[in-house]
Amino acid sequence: MKSSYSILKYYIDEISKKLKEPEWAYKLRLKAAELYDKVPTPPWMPEDFDLEAFAAKAAQEEFVKPSEDQIPEWYKTILDRIGVPDIEQSMLAGVTVMVNENVVYEAQKRELRKKGVILKSLDEAVREHPDIVKKFLHRAQTPESHKLAALHVALRRGGTFVYVPKGVRVPFPVQAFFVITEEQLAQTEHTLIIADERSYLHFIEGCIVPIPAPYSVHLGGSEFYALTGSRLRVSSLENWLGEVVHVPVKGAEVHENAQLEELGVALGGIRIGMRPKIRLVGKGAKVSYNNIAFLKRRMSSWSGSTVIHEAPKTRSSVVNRSVMKDQSFEEFLGEIIVKKDARDVIGHQACNTLLLNDGAKNVTIPKLVSEVAEADLAHEGTVGRIGEEQVFYLRSMGFDEHEAIQMLTIGFIDPLIQDLPADYVRAIREIVKMTLGAS
Known part of the structure; x- marks a missing residue:
C-alpha cells in the first residue's frame, strides 16, 4: 500500500516540473506532504476522500495560456453566465479568469501597469518575482493547520498574484474568477495579495460551477497581507451548482495601523468548510470579517474564524449571517485570542441565523481567550425565524x-x-x- 507521502511526492514532482518552479517552492510542497499524516483531520473533510484520485485530478490539466485573440466562445459564455461585463468594454480595473486550474485570460488597465501594480498568475509570479513571493507564500496559510491545508500547499497550482507598491491607491476593483467546468475535478488555486505600506486595493474574487457537477472539490487557498498603514478590501463570491465540496484554506496578516476588510458570500454546493486565521501583528491593526451563507437541502457548513490579537490597540469584528432551509446544518466556531503583548484590545463576533423552516440546524460555539486584563471581548448570537x-x-x-x-x-x-x-x-x-x- 502506498504511503500518503509517496502518493503526494509523485504528483508534486509532476506539477513542479510542469511549472518549472524554483527549488524553494518545490521544498514547500515536500514539507507539506511530510506533514499530511501528522496534522489533524478537519471535521469538514469528506469521509470518502480519495487522496490519490484527488492528487491525480489536481495534476492532470495542461498548462496552456492562450493569447487574447484565441479566447474561445465557450469561455466568453461562461463570463456572461457569471455576470462579468464584456472584457473589452469593461470599466473594471482588471479581470483574471481561471478555468479549472489554468489562467486563460488577463485584462489589465494601463493605469495598473503605470502604478507598478503586479497582477498575474501566481505560477508566473513564483518564477518572475521570487524576492516578493518567497517572503509571503504560505506564511499566513500554513500546512500545519490540518490535512486539507497541507494538501493544498502540496498540490497548489494556478491562482492570482497581486502586489500593490508602497503608497499606491488603486481606485477601481481588481477581479479574479475561478471556474470548475469538469466533473470530478480537484481545483487547488491560490490567491496571494500583498498591499504594501500606505496602499489601497479592493480585490473581488468569484468561484463558480456553471453547470451542475456530480462531485467536484474546490480546495483553493488565499493569503492576504495588509502592510503598515494600508487598507485592503477582499470580497469573495461563490456560487456552486451540483455536488461541489468547497473547502478553501485561508490566512491573513494585518500590520501596524493597517486595515483588512473581508467579505465572503457562499451560495450552493453540498459541503462547505472555511475557517480562516487572521493575525493582527502590528499596533493599531484592524480587521472586519463578514461571511454570508445560504444553506438548503442537506448542505453542511463549518464556518467561523480565528482572530489572533498579537499587538496593542488592535480591533476585530467578525459577523456571520446564515439563511438556512430544508435539512441543512451549520456549525459556527468563532475564536478571538488575545496574546500577552496585546493591550487595549477590542474584539467582537456575532453569529446571526435565519431559519426558514423546522429541520434546519445551527450550532454556535464561541471561544474568547485573553492573556491580559485589558481586553474587551464580546460574542452575540441570534437564531430565529x-x-x-x-x-x-x-x-x-x-x-x-x-x-x-x-x-x-x-x-x-x-x-x-x-x-x-x-x-x-x-x-x-x-x-x-x-x-x-x-x-
Whole structure:
C-alpha cells in the first residue's frame, strides 16, 4: 500500500516540473506532504476522500495560456453566465479568469501597469518575482493547520498574484474568477495579495460551477497581507451548482495601523468548510470579517474564524449571517485570542441565523481567550425565524407570501453587501431569490 507521502511526492514532482518552479517552492510542497499524516483531520473533510484520485485530478490539466485573440466562445459564455461585463468594454480595473486550474485570460488597465501594480498568475509570479513571493507564500496559510491545508500547499497550482507598491491607491476593483467546468475535478488555486505600506486595493474574487457537477472539490487557498498603514478590501463570491465540496484554506496578516476588510458570500454546493486565521501583528491593526451563507437541502457548513490579537490597540469584528432551509446544518466556531503583548484590545463576533423552516440546524460555539486584563471581548448570537407580523405587514402592502419572504431574507443580508459594486449586489440578490424559489 502506498504511503500518503509517496502518493503526494509523485504528483508534486509532476506539477513542479510542469511549472518549472524554483527549488524553494518545490521544498514547500515536500514539507507539506511530510506533514499530511501528522496534522489533524478537519471535521469538514469528506469521509470518502480519495487522496490519490484527488492528487491525480489536481495534476492532470495542461498548462496552456492562450493569447487574447484565441479566447474561445465557450469561455466568453461562461463570463456572461457569471455576470462579468464584456472584457473589452469593461470599466473594471482588471479581470483574471481561471478555468479549472489554468489562467486563460488577463485584462489589465494601463493605469495598473503605470502604478507598478503586479497582477498575474501566481505560477508566473513564483518564477518572475521570487524576492516578493518567497517572503509571503504560505506564511499566513500554513500546512500545519490540518490535512486539507497541507494538501493544498502540496498540490497548489494556478491562482492570482497581486502586489500593490508602497503608497499606491488603486481606485477601481481588481477581479479574479475561478471556474470548475469538469466533473470530478480537484481545483487547488491560490490567491496571494500583498498591499504594501500606505496602499489601497479592493480585490473581488468569484468561484463558480456553471453547470451542475456530480462531485467536484474546490480546495483553493488565499493569503492576504495588509502592510503598515494600508487598507485592503477582499470580497469573495461563490456560487456552486451540483455536488461541489468547497473547502478553501485561508490566512491573513494585518500590520501596524493597517486595515483588512473581508467579505465572503457562499451560495450552493453540498459541503462547505472555511475557517480562516487572521493575525493582527502590528499596533493599531484592524480587521472586519463578514461571511454570508445560504444553506438548503442537506448542505453542511463549518464556518467561523480565528482572530489572533498579537499587538496593542488592535480591533476585530467578525459577523456571520446564515439563511438556512430544508435539512441543512451549520456549525459556527468563532475564536478571538488575545496574546500577552496585546493591550487595549477590542474584539467582537456575532453569529446571526435565519431559519426558514423546522429541520434546519445551527450550532454556535464561541471561544474568547485573553492573556491580559485589558481586553474587551464580546460574542452575540441570534437564531430565529421570519416574524409573522413582518410577513403580514408586507402582504397588506400587496406582496404575496413568497415575495415577502424574499424581501425579508434579502434585507437580512443586505447590510453586509451594500458596499459592493451595484452589479454584484444585484447578482447576489437574484441568486438568493432563485435559491428561495428552488426546492
